[in-house]
Amino acid sequence: xxxxxxxxxxxxxxxxxxxxxxxxxxxxxxxxxxxxxxxxxxxxxxxxxxxxxxxxxxxxxxxxxxxxxxxxxxxxxxxxxxxxxxxxxxxxxxxxxxxxxxxxxxxxxxxxxxxxxxxxxxxxxxxxxxxxxxxxxxxxxxxxxxxxxxxxxxxxxxxxxxxxxxxxxxxxxxxxxxxxxxxxxxxxxxxxxxxxxxxxxxxxxxxxxxxxxxxxxxxxxxxxxxxxxxxxxxxxxxxxxxxxxxxxxxxxxxxxxxxxxxxxxxxxxxxxxxxxxxxxxxxxxxxxxxxxxxxxxxxxxxxxxxxxxxxxxxxxxxxxxxxxxxxxxxxxxxxxxxxxxxxxxxxxxxxxxxxxxxxxxxxxxxxxxxxxxxxxxxxxxxxxxxxxxxxxxxxxxxxxxxxxxxxxxxxxxxxxxxxxxxxxxxxxxxxxxxxxxxxxxxxxxxxxxxxxxxxxxxxxxxxxxxxxxxxxxxxxxx
Numbered sequence: 001x002x003x004x005x006x007x008x009x010x011x012x013x014x015x016x017x018x019x020x021x022x023x024x025x026x027x028x029x030x031x032x033x034x035x036x037x038x039x040x041x042x043x044x045x046x047x048x049x050x051x052x053x054x055x056x057x058x059x060x061x062x063x064x065x066x067x068x069x070x071x072x073x074x075x076x077x078x079x080x081x082x083x084x085x086x087x088x089x090x091x092x093x094x095x096x097x098x099x100x101x102x103x104x105x106x107x108x109x110x111x112x113x114x115x116x117x118x119x120x121x122x123x124x125x126x127x128x129x130x131x132x133x134x135x136x137x138x139x140x141x142x143x144x145x146x147x148x149x150x151x152x153x154x155x156x157x158x159x160x161x162x163x164x165x166x167x168x169x170x171x172x173x174x175x176x177x178x179x180x181x182x183x184x185x186x187x188x189x190x191x192x193x194x195x196x197x198x199x200x201x202x203x204x205x206x207x208x209x210x211x212x213x214x215x216x217x218x219x220x221x222x223x224x225x226x227x228x229x230x231x232x233x234x235x236x237x238x239x240x241x242x243x244x245x246x247x248x249x250x251x252x253x254x255x256x257x258x259x260x261x262x263x264x265x266x267x268x269x270x271x272x273x274x275x276x277x278x279x280x281x282x283x284x285x286x287x288x289x290x291x292x293x294x295x296x297x298x299x300x301x302x303x304x305x306x307x308x309x310x311x312x313x314x315x316x317x318x319x320x321x322x323x324x325x326x327x328x329x330x331x332x333x334x335x336x337x338x339x340x341x342x343x344x345x346x347x348x349x350x351x352x353x354x355x356x357x358x359x360x361x362x363x364x365x366x367x368x369x370x371x372x373x374x375x376x377x378x379x380x381x382x383x384x385x386x387x388x389x390x391x392x393x394x395x396x397x398x399x400x401x402x403x404x405x406x407x408x409x410x411x412x413x414x415x416x417x418x419x420x421x422x423x424x425x426x427x428x429x430x431x432x433x434x435x436x437x438x439x440x441x442x443x444x445x446x447x448x449x450x451x452x453x454x455x456x457x458x459x460x461x462x463x464x465x466x467x468x469x470x471x472x473x474x475x476x477x478x
Contacts, residue, residue: 003350004323005279006102007186007270008342009263010059012052012114012140012194013307015289015300016316017247018256026207026216026247027256031264032320035283039322040331040369046399047287048339050307050314050384050392051076052139053116055286055339056189060097060117060127062343062360066383067451068095073139074116078387080230081410082394082456085385090118093126096358098343100128102185105352108178111135112171113189123153129187133170141191145198162200164192164255168262172269183350188266192259195290197297199254207250207257221246222296229410230387231461241391243305244296252297277324280349282342285317293390304425308388310395310406311425315382323349327369335373336399338380341365381447385409385456394456398444405430405440409456414441 016022019029021036048058051073054065065071069088077084091097099109111124115135124132134154143150147161157166171188178184211217225241232238247253263283270276289298291306291313300306300313307314319337321327340362344354348364363375379400386394394409402420407413416430416437430437448455 002278003106003183005183005186005275006107006346006349007188007266007279007281008059008346009266009281009283010056010113010187010189011259011283011285012189012191013287013290014193014256014285014318015291015298015306015313016303016318017300018193018289018298019260019318021320022318024247026210026214027253029256029260031260031267032283035263035267035281035322036320038324038329039281039320039327040333042319042321042333042335042337044334044336045284045317045319046315046336046338046380046382047285047317048315049382050287050309051388052114052194052286054384056115056117057091058338058340058361059342060091060099061095062098062340062358062362063095064340064361064381064383064451066448066453067359067361068092070117071383071454072386074118074137075139076386076389078230078389079459079461080387080393081459081462082387083459084387085394085454085456087386087454090122091127093122095127096355097127098346099124099185099187101343101347101352101355101358102350103128103130105347105350106182107350108182108184109187110171110174110184111187111189112174113167113187114138114140114191114194115189124187131174134167134191135189138191140194141196144196145191162258164190164258164262167191168265171266175269175273175275185346190259190262193252193255193297195294195297197249197251197255197295199251199258203254203257204251207253210253211248211250216246216248219246219248221248221299225292226391228293228389228391229393231459239293241292242296244291244299245301247299249295249297280321280323280326280346282319282321284319284339286339288312288314288316290390302424305392306390308390309392310382310384310397312404312419312423314392315397321365321369323369328371331371333368333373335368335375336377336380337365337368337375338362345369379443379447381444381451383448383451383453385454396444396448396453398440398447400440400443403429403436403440405437405444407441407444416440
C-alpha cells in the first residue's frame with residue numbers, strides 16, 4: 001500500500017458533546033457529522049490532560065505528560081492549600097517528535113495553527129516541521145480572532161479576516177504546493193474554540209435567532225458554585241465556579257459552525273486534489289470543554305465538570321478518524337484511547353518502526369482502525385498536580401476495566417466511579433468497593449513512580465483557620 005498522507009486536526013477546548021454526532025442539539029456540525037459517518041467515531045477517547053500544553057506534548061512525544069515533564073499549560077501557575085508543582089515550559093529538543101520521525105521517514109511535515117510548547121527556541125521548526133504557520137508561544141489568539149492578529153509567525157490578513165478561515169486557507173494552499181512524489185503530514189492545530197469567544201457576526205445572529213426560537217434565551221444556563229479553591233492576593237475578590245447546564249451560548253455555537261465549515265473545506269480540497277482515498281484524517285480536542293469558568297461557553301453534561309478538572313468533562317473528548325479502504329465507514333468504537341496513542345499510530349500507518357531510543361507510552365490504534373474492538377491495555381493514567389483556572393484541584397486518575405479512580409492531593413482522598421454505569425461520576429463507590437479502590441490506587445502509585453511524577457507539597461503560605469475557643473460553662477472550673 002502507498003504510504004498515506006496524514007492530517008491531524010486538533011481543536012482547542014472543544015467538549016465531548018460539542019458535535020451533532022456526539023449529542024449536541026444546538027450546535028450545527030454537518031461536515032464533522034459526515035466525517036464520522038465516513039469513518040470511525042470513538043466514544044471513550046481521552047486527552048492526556050485536562051489542559052492544553054500537556055496533551056500537545058503527549059501527541060508530539062508519544063509519552064504521558066508527567067514523563068515529558070509538562071503537566072500544566074505553559075505559563076500557568078496557581079497555588080492553594082498545596083504548593084504549585086514545577087514543570088517544563090517547553091518541549092525538550094531531546095524529544096524525537098512524531099514530526100521528526102515522519103520527516104526522517106520521507107514525509108513533508110507542516111504545522112499550521114496553535115503550538116504553545118515553548119518560546120522561539122522550541123517552535124515547530126525545531127521539532128521536525130518543514131513549515132510553521134501561526135505556531136508560537138501563544139496559548140490563545142492574543143490579538144483576537146479577527147485580523148490584525150499580531151501573531152509573530154502569521155502575517156496579518158485584510159482587516160476583519162477570521163483566523164479559523166485563514167488557517168484553513170493556509171492548509172489548503174500547502175496541499176496545492178506539495179511535492180507530489182512524497183506523502184505529507186499536516187498538523188493543523190486550530191486556535192478555535194479557545195477564548196476569546198468571537199465569531200463572524202452573521203453566524204452569531206443566526207444562533208441568536210435560533211436560541212430565541214427555542215426559547216433558550218429565556219433560561220439562565222449558569223449555576224454559581226463554590227469559590228475557586230486557590231490562594232488569592234490580599235484584596236483580590238475570590239472567583240466562583242460557574243457551571244453551564246445548557247448549550248445555548250450563541251457566539252460559541254457560531255464558532256463551532258465556522259470550525260465545522262472549515263473542516264469541510266479542507267476535506268473538499270482533499271477530494272479536488274485526488275487525495276481523499278490515501279489520507280488518514282484525524283479530528284480531536286486537546287481537553288474537555290470550558291464549562292465552569294471564563295464565561296463557561298459550553299456544557300459537557302452528562303459528563304461532570306470540564307476543562308481544568310480530572311473528571312470526565314475535563315478529559316473525555318471527541319475523536320473521529322477516516323481512512324477510506326482501511327477504516328470501515330459508519331463505525332463506532334468504544335475502546336479507551338489516549339492522546340499518546342497517535343504517535344505509534346501514525347508511525348505504523350506510515351510503515352515506519354518505533355524508534356528504540358524513544359520511549360512510547362502510547363499504543364497504536366491500527367488494530368482498532370482495521371476493525372478491532374479492543375486494545376491490550378491495562379489502564380489509562382492522568383496526572384494533573386496543579387490548581388486550574390476553572391476550579392479543579394491537584395489530582396491524578398487511573399481508568400481500568402471500566403472503573404475510574406481519582407486521587408485528590410489536597411487531603412490524599414480517593415473517589416471511585418463505575419464509568420460503564422455512571423458516566424456522570426455521580427456515585428462514589430470507594431466506600432462500597434474498597435478492594436477495587438486499593439487495587440487502582442496501587443496501580444496509580446506504581447505508575448507515578450515509573451514516570452517520576454511530581455506530587456504537590458503542603459503550602460506554608462496557605463492561611464490557617466482561626467483558633468476556635470469553645471464556649472465554657474460558667475461553673476466549668478468549679
